Structure formats: structure tokens, C-alpha cells
Amino acid sequence: MRALICKEFASLDSLVVGELPEPQAAAGELTIRVGAAGINFYDTLIVQGKYQVKPAFPFSPGGEVAGVVVAVGEGVTHVKPGDRVCAFTSYGGYAEVCRARASQTWPLPDGVSFDAAAAGLVTYGTAWFGLHDRARMKAGETVLVLGAAGGVGLAAVQIARAAGARVIAAAGSAERLTLCREHGAEVLIDYTTTDLKDAVKSATGGQGADIVVDVVGGPYTEAALRATAWRGRVLVIGFAAGEIPRIPANLLLLKGCELSGVFWDELMRREPGEAARQVAQVLARFADGSLEPPITAACGLGGAVAAMHALAGRKVAGKLIVHPAG
Ligand SMILES: NC(=O)c1ccc[n+]([C@@H]2O[C@H](COP(=O)([O-])OP(=O)(O)OC[C@H]3O[C@@H](n4cnc5c(N)ncnc54)[C@H](OP(=O)(O)O)[C@@H]3O)[C@@H](O)[C@H]2O)c1
Incomplete structure (x- = not known):
């Protein structure tokens, strides 16, 4: 063959x-x-x-x-x-x-x-496991998706939108963000040119995102964690940026939030x-x-x-x- x-x-x-x-x-x-x-x-x-x-x-x-x-x-x-x-x-x-x-x-x-x-x-299986199982997503919550124009990212945008969540998409260009909007994202952030934490805080009236879908890692993880709401859930899915981030544990304490691993193969x-x-x-x-x-x-x-x-x-x-x- x-x-x-x-x-x-x-x-x-x-x-x-x-x-x-x-x-x-x-x-x-x-x-x-x-x-x-x-x-x-x-x-x-x-x-x-x-x-x-x-x-x-x-x-x-x-x-x-x-x-x-x-x-x-x-x-x-x-x-x-x-x-x-x-x-x-x-x-x-x-x-x-x-x-x-x-x-x-x-x-x-x-x-x-x-x-x-x-x-x-794979992409929807992973995003579904993350959002519905690990993060227990509810209608009306705000979901921040990093790498939102990629495979897992767009799946997460669609799944969150279909469940009645409000989606903030973060990606690396205007063109990629336009695609995220077409799939249901309401707020668009180019994280290569805009401060991620400030942009998410401003889009959520200072509250932060209830759920973060992180397939990128690198410096974006800590910025997203700092823009996470009280009782938020941050989903660690992948490290497309090539760097595994180290997280200051006090942020989890201060926000009463969860850092959740999502590994679909292992499920x-x-x-x-x-x-x-x-x-x-x-x-x-x-x-x-x-x-x-x-x-x-x-x-x-x-x-x-x-x-x-x-x-x-x-x-x-x-x-x-x-x-x-x-
Ligand atoms: N845990 C699991 O079960 C599971 C399952 C599937 C995938 N994954 C992992 O999740 C990650 C994303 O997978 P995917 O299939 O969605 O990949 P993908 O389609 O390539 O999307 C990854 C996104 O990350 C962003 N990115 C930021 N910095 C990057 C860099 N230096 N190099 C490449 N991309 C970069 C890119 O968007 P911008 O250019 O717009 O920033 C890209 O759209 C991978 O690390 C993959 O191994 C994990």
C-alpha cells in the first residue's frame, strides 16, 4: 500500500x-x-x-x-x-x-x-473533555481561548459558544481572529500586539475569565492566569509555543481557582x-x-x-x- x-x-x-x-x-x-x-x-x-x-x-x-x-x-x-x-x-x-x-x-x-x-x-474530543468534564462549563460563563484559531482552539470556541458561554478569542493576527469571530467568538485579542491580561480584564469589567483554554503555554499562561476570575478554571492542554510555563502558586490561592490538566490520550x-x-x-x-x-x-x-x-x-x-x- x-x-x-x-x-x-x-x-x-x-x-x-x-x-x-x-x-x-x-x-x-x-x-x-x-x-x-x-x-x-x-x-x-x-x-x-x-x-x-x-x-x-x-x-x-x-x-x-x-x-x-x-x-x-x-x-x-x-x-x-x-x-x-x-x-x-x-x-x-x-x-x-x-x-x-x-x-x-x-x-x-x-x-x-x-x-x-x-x-x-482529536480537537473536539480534547476541547469537549476540557470544557465539559474538567472545567464543568456553564451557560453564561466567559471562556478565554488561547491559540483560538488553531485546531483545538477553534473546537473550543465552537463548543463553548454552543453551550451558551461568552467566548474571548486570543490569536496571532487579525485574519486569524476574523476566523474566530466567524465561529462564534465575541471578543478578539491579538496577543502578539496587545497585553493579554489587560485586554481580558477590560472585556470582563475587571472580573476576568471563568475558564481559560490554554494550548499555547509559554508566557501566555501566567498572563491568562492573572486574568482569571474568582473560582476560575485554567485548562492546561498544550505548549505550542514550545515552552512549559512555571506558575506562581500564590495566584491559585488568591483567585480560589483551579489549574486542570487535560490529556485526552490518557482519558x-x-x-x-x-x-x-x-x-x-x-x-x-x-x-x-x-x-x-x-x-x-x-x-x-x-x-x-x-x-x-x-x-x-x-x-x-x-x-x-x-x-x-x-
Ligand atoms: N492534551 C491533549 O490531550 C492535547 C490534544 C490535542 C492537542 N494538544 C496540544 O495542544 C497544542 C495545540 O494543538 P493544535 O492541534 O490545536 O495545534 P495548532 O492547530 O497548530 O494550534 C496551535 C496554536 O498555537 C498558537 N501558537 C502560539 N505560538 C506558537 C508557536 N510558537 N508555534 C506554533 N503555534 C503557536 C498558534 O496560533 P497563533 O499563531 O494565532 O498564536 C496556533 O494556531 C499542541 O501543543 C498539541 O500537542 C494536546
């Missing part, structure tokens, strides 16, 4: 399109003919050996897919060959056929396209039933149109390296997807 192949941990440019043997499904696994695969920030890290998962060579990147089940291994009963599914695979998705764990594969409802599922499974591993329940909620909203993954562009295997470069270079707003057969 054709696949984008990683032969050693190196730069994105070392990836090549070539032939790999089709994977086989072991017990508890299944194989999927990939209709579409999403591009996420960690796909750019895994090929450089900078992600916690380090696959054996050769492998294909591509951590989330949607497609049709080819074969199921022993013990897999919730889906069968021919079923439409989506899956979190960690890697392997930029290939015509990939392998997935049964516990991280879910049936796709009618009306949800492969493109939508592949563009939204799937430790609480597969709860993860499946949350994924079903997300997919149901894709089906009824109340949430809609923002697909910016699609490419074939030959265009995947350029697309991954664009994402890593902060040039992508919304989501890019790969069509391995395209």
Missing part, C-alpha cells in the same frame, strides 16, 4: 511517499481503509522523536482517521468489516490502510463525513467508557450540524509534508486533512 514513510527521527523533509506492507489486525485491533486523516501538531513532533510515543521504524505519521473497517482481530465485536468508523491511532494514518485499537475506534453516525470526523475527532486509556461517551456526544453534534469542524484544505500523501510544515510554522488557521487515496 502507499504511505507517507518515516525511516528515522529527523526533520519533516525526511518523510517520503512509498510502499509499505498492509498492516494486519492483532487481537483487540482492527484495520481501516483510510478515507481521511487529520493533521495535528503532534504529528509534526512524532516524526522528529519529540513526542512521548516513539514508534518502531518504518512507520507513517497520522494519529486520527476515518474510513471503512477492512478486518477485525480476535475479540473485536463492536464494529465489523464494511462499517464506517473513526479512530485515534497515535500514528499510521497517512497510509491507505492503518491499524487501530478497538477501544479507540468508534462507529461513525450517518451524516458525518470521513472529512469531518478526521478533522474533528481513552484509563476511562475508555467515559471517552466513548464523550466521543459519541461530539459525533452526534457533527451529525446534527451544531458543531462543524473547520476544514481549511485537503491534500494527498504527496502534499502532506508541506501541510505539516505549514501547521508547525503557525501558518494554518483551522484544520488540514490528508486523503491517502487522493
Whole structure:
């Protein structure tokens, strides 16, 4: 089968399109003919050996897919060959056929396209877990989203808006902020040119944001924490800026607020039933149109390296997807 192949941990440019043997499904696994695969920030890290998962060579990147089940291994009963599914695979998705764990594969409802599922499974799954589970978001609360024009960021904007929250979007350019407005953000802050804390305080009458969605890290985390309301919840999701922040603990005390870790992979591993329940909620909203993954562009295997470069270079707003057969 054709696949984008990683032969050693190196730069994105070392990836090549070539032939790999089709994977086989072991017990508890299944194989999927990939209709579409999403591009996420960690796909750019895994090929450089900078992600916690380090696959054996050769492998294909591509951590989330949607497609049709080819074969199921022993013990897999919730889906069968021919079923439409989506899956979190960690890697392997930029290939015509990939392998997935049964516990991280879910049936796709009618009306949800492969493109939508592949563009939204990880980002909306993560944002849903953060906002509805870890932060216990309520209608009327104010949600500040950092990196709001990115994959997880736009998912958080949409999910918060759909739940009746007021959304403050922080991103790195006017163009990116316009996209955030189109997806429901009410207040827009360019955090590369404006003081984040002052802007959030001024937009909230001095109270601060009830919930902070932080996928960026670096200096923005402390600024956002300083702009958090009494009893607020700050969600630590990712460090796209490349720097893991250190937090003065007295800020948590003074604000009576919570710093909450959000690790979707670990939710799937430790609480597969709860993860499946949350994924079903997300997919149901894709089906009824109340949430809609923002697909910016699609490419074939030959265009995947350029697309991954664009994402890593902060040039992508919304989501890019790969069509391995395209
Ligand atoms: N914890 C979990 O379960 C989980 C799940 C999914 C993703 N993540 C993590 O969350 C982070 C965001 O993922 P994503 O898929 O939303 O990525 P993404 O689409 O690339 O979005 C990240 C955003 O961060 C902003 N950013 C600020 N400084 C940056 C820098 N130096 N380099 C790149 N981006 C920068 C960019 O927006 P501006 O240019 O507008 O500032 C960008 O839109 C990643 O670190 C990822 O690993 C965690």
C-alpha cells in the first residue's frame, strides 16, 4: 500500500511517499481503509522523536482517521468489516490502510463525513473533555481561548459558544481572529500586539475569565492566569509555543481557582467508557450540524509534508486533512 514513510527521527523533509506492507489486525485491533486523516501538531513532533510515543521504524505519521473497517482481530465485536468508523491511532494514518485499537475506534453516525470526523475527532474530543468534564462549563460563563484559531482552539470556541458561554478569542493576527469571530467568538485579542491580561480584564469589567483554554503555554499562561476570575478554571492542554510555563502558586490561592490538566490520550486509556461517551456526544453534534469542524484544505500523501510544515510554522488557521487515496 502507499504511505507517507518515516525511516528515522529527523526533520519533516525526511518523510517520503512509498510502499509499505498492509498492516494486519492483532487481537483487540482492527484495520481501516483510510478515507481521511487529520493533521495535528503532534504529528509534526512524532516524526522528529519529540513526542512521548516513539514508534518502531518504518512507520507513517497520522494519529486520527476515518474510513471503512477492512478486518477485525480476535475479540473485536463492536464494529465489523464494511462499517464506517473513526479512530485515534497515535500514528499510521497517512497510509491507505492503518491499524487501530478497538477501544479507540468508534462507529461513525450517518451524516458525518470521513472529512469531518478526521478533522474533528482529536480537537473536539480534547476541547469537549476540557470544557465539559474538567472545567464543568456553564451557560453564561466567559471562556478565554488561547491559540483560538488553531485546531483545538477553534473546537473550543465552537463548543463553548454552543453551550451558551461568552467566548474571548486570543490569536496571532487579525485574519486569524476574523476566523474566530466567524465561529462564534465575541471578543478578539491579538496577543502578539496587545497585553493579554489587560485586554481580558477590560472585556470582563475587571472580573476576568471563568475558564481559560490554554494550548499555547509559554508566557501566555501566567498572563491568562492573572486574568482569571474568582473560582476560575485554567485548562492546561498544550505548549505550542514550545515552552512549559512555571506558575506562581500564590495566584491559585488568591483567585480560589483551579489549574486542570487535560490529556485526552490518557482519558481513552484509563476511562475508555467515559471517552466513548464523550466521543459519541461530539459525533452526534457533527451529525446534527451544531458543531462543524473547520476544514481549511485537503491534500494527498504527496502534499502532506508541506501541510505539516505549514501547521508547525503557525501558518494554518483551522484544520488540514490528508486523503491517502487522493
Ligand atoms: N492534551 C491533549 O490531550 C492535547 C490534544 C490535542 C492537542 N494538544 C496540544 O495542544 C497544542 C495545540 O494543538 P493544535 O492541534 O490545536 O495545534 P495548532 O492547530 O497548530 O494550534 C496551535 C496554536 O498555537 C498558537 N501558537 C502560539 N505560538 C506558537 C508557536 N510558537 N508555534 C506554533 N503555534 C503557536 C498558534 O496560533 P497563533 O499563531 O494565532 O498564536 C496556533 O494556531 C499542541 O501543543 C498539541 O500537542 C494536546
